Amino acid sequence: MSLEDYGWDETWAEKLAQAEDNRGIPARVISAHRSEYKVHTGETDISAKAAGRLYHAPFRQTELPAVGDWVVVDDTDVSGKAIIRGVLPRKSTFSRKVAGKNSNEQVMATNLDTVWIVSTFGTDLNPARLERYVALVVESGARPVIILAKADLEELTEPIIESIQERIPNVPIYAVSAKAQTGLNNLSQYIAPGQTIALLGSSGVGKSTLINHFVGHELLHTAKVREKDGKGRHTTTHRELIFLPTGGLLLDTPGMRELQLWQQDDNLDKSFSDIDDIAVECRFSDCSHETEPGCAVIASVESGDLSEERFNNYRKLKKELTYLERKVDAGAERAEKERWRAVSKEQRRYSQEHKGKKQR
Ligand SMILES: Nc1nc2c(ncn2[C@@H]2O[C@H](COP(=O)(O)OP(=O)(O)OP(=O)(O)O)[C@@H](O)[C@H]2O)c(=O)[nH]1
Numbered sequence: 254m255s256l257e258d259y260g261w262d263e264t265w266a267e268k269l270a271q272a273e274d275n276r277g278i279p280a281r282v283i284s285a286h287r288s289e290y291k292v293h294t295g296e297t298d299i300s301a302k303a304a305g306r307l308y309h310a311p312f313r314q315t316e317l318p319a320v321g322d323w324v325v326v327d328d329t330d331v332s333g334k335a336i337i338r339g340v341l342p343r344k345s346t347f348s349r350k351v352a353g354k355n356s357n358e359q360v361m362a363t364n365l366d367t368v369w370i371v372s373t374f375g376t377d378l379n380p381a382r383l384e385r386y387v388a389l390v391v392e393s394g395a396r397p398v399i400i401l402a403k404a405d406l407e408e409l410t411e412p413i414i415e416s417i418q419e420r421i422p423n424v425p426i427y428a429v430s431a432k433a434q435t436g437l438n439n440l441s442q443y444i445a446p447g448q449t450i451a452l453l454g455s456s457g458v459g460k461s462t463l464i465n466h467f468v469g470h471e472l473l474h475t476a477k478v479r480e481k482d483g484k485g486r487h488t489t490t491h492r493e494l495i496f497l498p499t500g501g502l503l504l505d506t507p508g509m510r511e512l513q514l515w516q517q518d519d520n521l522d523k524s525f526s527d528i529d530d531i532a533v534e535c536r537f538s539d540c541s542h543e544t545e546p547g548c549a550v551i552a553s554v555e556s557g558d559l560s561e562e563r564f565n566n567y568r569k570l571k572k573e574l575t576y577l578e579r580k581v582d583a584g585a586e587r588a589e590k591e592r593w594r595a596v597s598k599e600q601r602r603y604s605q606e607h608k609g610k611k612q613r
């Protein structure tokens with residue numbers, strides 16, 4: 254194992270030479286949990302903490318070390334942890350906006366070369382969602398690849414692939430089956446020393462199973478999807494870079510609920526565009542079509558232009574979405590609060606140490 258296996262090259266060496274604070278050695282962030290990091294130094298994995306300076310104002314959470322970052326580590330603190338002195342400028346950043354009160358950008362992974370967007374042929378397959386993922390990946394600076402997994406469960410894969418390829422022409426699409434061991438060789442071309450690949454997709458599509466295939470043993474926990482609706486159980490709960498025996502890194506991620514949610518939001522717009530057209534006439538632009546005066550949608554139902562059944566379906570879906578949104582927001586907010594608690598603790602510690610030094 255060397256730093257090069259983990260993606261280190263001359264470009265990074267130059268960035269290191271130009272870094273504000275480059276006392277120490279380069280390392281790559283393998284995982285991040287609140288303010289605790291695991292980094293790889295080319296020889297071994299070590300625990301690390303971010304230096305107080307990184308928490309010093311003006312401070313943006315997106316500038317803190319994230320999984321995939323190249324960092325400079327130096328010395329150890331009293332708890333025996335290495336100190337992350339700084340983060341080298343990223344070559345790609347995959348982030349998402351966290352909805353809710355603390356509306357915020359959350360960095361999910363950095364310095365990715367490729368993202369495998371994983372779906373299955375079954376009910377999970379949704380071209381609009383794939384498009385959304387592709388757009389996010391391209392925006393991040395990484396290269397998107399679409400993987401349609403569990404091909405053993407689908408008899409006729411070709412027409413499905415063709416129709417998606419027509420809609421998303423410039424992105425390679427591969428059908429694979431980890432179970433039947435088919436199509437996997439097509440993916441090997443992306444795996445090479447120094448290459449970092451993240452897997453994204455809904456829970457239960459088989460992301461961890463694919464990684465286990467390339468690792469060569471059952472490193473990651475996987476779980477059967479629910480029988481009643483084929484949905485996954487959110488088995489993977491954190492992100493971690495996994496080093497492959499062939500060189501190269503794979504990043505397992507939890508199935509993303511938020512992206513599913515956006516996609517549903519989109520669908521609501523598309524599948525009820527007739528109601529949207531009517532709603533343009535509502536008196537209030539944010540009309541909820543419940544009790545507001547001057548509501549054109551309710552008027553349409555009353556006049557019989559819009560069927561009551563259709564309107565009820567629309568309301569039902571909208572209610573579900575609102576519920577889901579609240580649930581996601583609550584979760585995101587909780588995570589955000591925990592994170593900020595850890596961050597403020599670090600900030601307090603830093604300013605206290607600093608005060609101590611000045612008095613001396
Ligand atoms: N038939 C079939 N089943 C598969 C295949 N690949 C994975 N599975 C099964 O699908 C289920 C879910 O797989 P996981 O790898 O845990 O899915 P995941 O995407 O990591 O899910 P989360 O961690 O919840 O996001 C497991 O029971 C796997 O055995 C495949 O190629 N064919």
Ligand SMILES: [Mg+2]
Nearest residue numbers: 460461488489
């Ligand atoms: Mg998993």
Ligand SMILES: [Zn+2]
Nearest residue numbers: 535540542548
């Ligand atoms: Zn209305």
